[in-house]
Structure formats: C-alpha cells, structure tokens
Amino acid sequence: MTQASGRAAVSLRGTARDDTEVLGVPRWIVAIAAVGALFIVLPIVGMTARVDWANFGALVTSPSAIAALLLSLRTAAASTALCLLLGVPMAVVLARSQFRGQRLVRAFVLLPLVLPPVVGGIALLSTFGRRGLLGQTFEVLGIQIAFSTTAVVLAQAFVALPFLVLSVEATLRASGARYEAVAATLGAAPNTVFWRVTLPLVVPGLVSGAVLAFARALGEFGATLTFAGSLEGVTRTLPLEIYLQRETDPDAAVALALVLVVVAVVVMVATHRPRGLS
Numbered sequence: 627m628t629q630a631s632g633r634a635a636v637s638l639r640g641t642a643r644d645d646t647e648v649l650g651v652p653r654w655i656v657a658i659a660a661v662g663a664l665f666i667v668l669p670i671v672g673m674t675a676r677v678d679w680a681n682f683g684a685l686v687t688s689p690s691a692i693a694a695l696l697l698s699l700r701t702a703a704a705s706t707a708l709c710l711l712l713g714v715p716m717a718v719v720l721a722r723s724q725f726r727g728q729r730l731v732r733a734f735v736l737l738p739l740v741l742p743p744v745v746g747g748i749a750l751l752s753t754f755g756r757r758g759l760l761g762q763t764f765e766v767l768g769i770q771i772a773f774s775t776t777a778v779v780l781a782q783a784f785v786a787l788p789f790l791v792l793s794v795e796a797t798l799r800a801s802g803a804r805y806e807a808v809a810a811t812l813g814a815a816p817n818t819v820f821w822r823v824t825l826p827l828v829v830p831g832l833v834s835g836a837v838l839a840f841a842r843a844l845g846e847f848g849a850t851l852t853f854a855g856s857l858e859g860v861t862r863t864l865p866l867e868i869y870l871q872r873e874t875d876p877d878a879a880v881a882l883a884l885v886l887v888v889v890a891v892v893v894m895v896a897t898h899r900p901r902g903l904s
Contacts, residue, residue, distance in 0.1 A: 670887060677884055678877040685881040693859045694867035695885065701775065701863065702843040705782035709790045709839045712783075714832065717794035718824065722803060736788045746784050747852025754780065754853075777854035778861050782843035789842055790835035797831025798824070841890050 678685065685691070720732055738746055754771040755761045764771055771777055805827065809819045847865040854861035856870065864886050872879040 673880060673883060673887075676880050678881065681877065682881055685875075685878045686885050688878070690858055690862075690867060691864075691878070691882055691885075694862050694864045694882075695889075697775070697778070697859065697862065698844055698864040698886075699889075701778045701782055702840050704779045705786060705843040706836055706840045708779065708783040709787045709843075710832070710836060713787050713790035713835065713839075714794055714825075714828070716787075717791045717798060717828075718820070720791070721795045721798035722806075722824075735791055738785050739788045743785055743846065743848025743850075744852050747781060747849035750777070750781060750784060750849065750853040772853060773855040773857065773861065775854075775860055778850055778863060781849040781853045782846045785846050785849055786839035786842040789838040790832075793831045793835030793838060794828050795831075797828045801827045837894060841893055844890060844893075845886065 716735060720728070720735070751758060751772055753759045753761070754764070754777070756765055756770070756772065758772075761772065771780070805823050806819050809823045810816075814822070845865055846863070847869065850861065850863060851866060851869075856862045856866045862870075864882060868879050868882045868886065871882060
C-alpha cells in the first residue's frame, strides 16, 4: 500500500511538472519578448520626450491639424466599412470553398500587405485616374475619383482590406465547418446558414479585423499621397499633415504624431480585448 501511494505521488508530481512545462514560459523567451517590446516602445518614448509640452495645445489645435484629424477619422471609418462589405465575403469564399487557382487568388488578395504603399497608389491611379483603366469611363459620367476624398477612402481600403480578410479567414478555419454542415443537413438554405450560423461564428475575428483595418487606414500615407494628393480639407489626412509639418515645423509634426499614436492605441485597447481579461 505504501509503495502504491509512493508511485501515485511520483505520478502526480510528474503530471504537475509536465503541466508546468507545457503551460509555463521559459525565461529566455520572456527575455527576448521584453527586448521586442522595448524595440517598439522605446521609439515612442523617444518621440514623446521631444514633444514641446508648453505649446502642445496650440500645436495640435491649429485649423489644418483639426481638419486633417477629422478627415482621417471620417475616411478611416468609411474605408473600414468598405473593407467589411468586401472582406467578409472574400474570407468566406477562401475559407469555405475549394476551386482551381485558389492559392493564386489568395496571394493577390493579400498582395497589398507586401507591396510598398506607393505602388498601390500608382496601381489605383492607373485604374481610377483620368487616363486610367476605368477613369475615362467615370470622366464621361462626370465623376472624378483621383485626387478626391473618395480616392482617400479607396487608398485606405486597398491597404487595409487584407488585414480584415486574414482575421476573418483564420477565425473561420479555426471554428471548422461542422455547424454549417449540421444546419444544412437540417434543411437550412445557404443564405440562412450564412446569416444565422457563419456570421455569428466570425464575430471575434470580424471585430479584430475591423480594428486592424481601421488602425491601418488611419496611418496610411504612401498610397494616399500618390492617388489622392494633399489638398487641405479634401485629401490631406493626418499622416500627410505630419509629413508636411516635418519640413516647416518639426515641433508640430512631433505633437501631431503623438496624437496619431494616442488615437491608434485607444482604438486598439478599447476594441481588441483578449478573452478572459476584464
């Protein structure tokens, strides 16, 4: 009996040790993670140290700064809505369908992730500009897209869309298709399966993807400048205003950059909360 108890105790200790090894994080990984965090945080701290706090209010409340911030928020919200409209169906097709050339299609969908933003701007200009693929048709209809607020929204959506597609697609693949299969077996129509089963399943990925898309759109610069230009109150978003101020008023550029960082952090913290945390 004593030997059996001893073996049981050893077994329990081994199980506890195994659980610790599985659930715990080695110290060297924590150390590297801390270095990675410092790599991101220290530049923000350095920028904050350069802010002219005595004149901060005046620097960030100039008419051009307010106009740029409001335009950035409006266009980022509009581009996020466009990403949701286009991205959710794209993610569903990629996650739930099998067709020839699917890998190539997925590569093109995610292409803006690796393209320099200025290349995206040139591509949009070549499509929607006055002499672009579709721009001439829009010109005949009296619609000008390039160098307008609409161009800002399209540029932001172009670079932000892959973030939403990736997030929703990953959620769909993780959840599996068993619930949709059961609903279809019970006689639910494809539209009913999508609205009543699929869409509720992707809500976490949808929220996460929308947040990432909004944050990416808020900070978009290269594609916007190339495709939309820099017209105050029309296409000059906050990143463009920061770039222009950097040449003429570095203190204003640093102050506005801090505002953009704060807005982005607030959006991420408020809407991207990990499960299990309050």
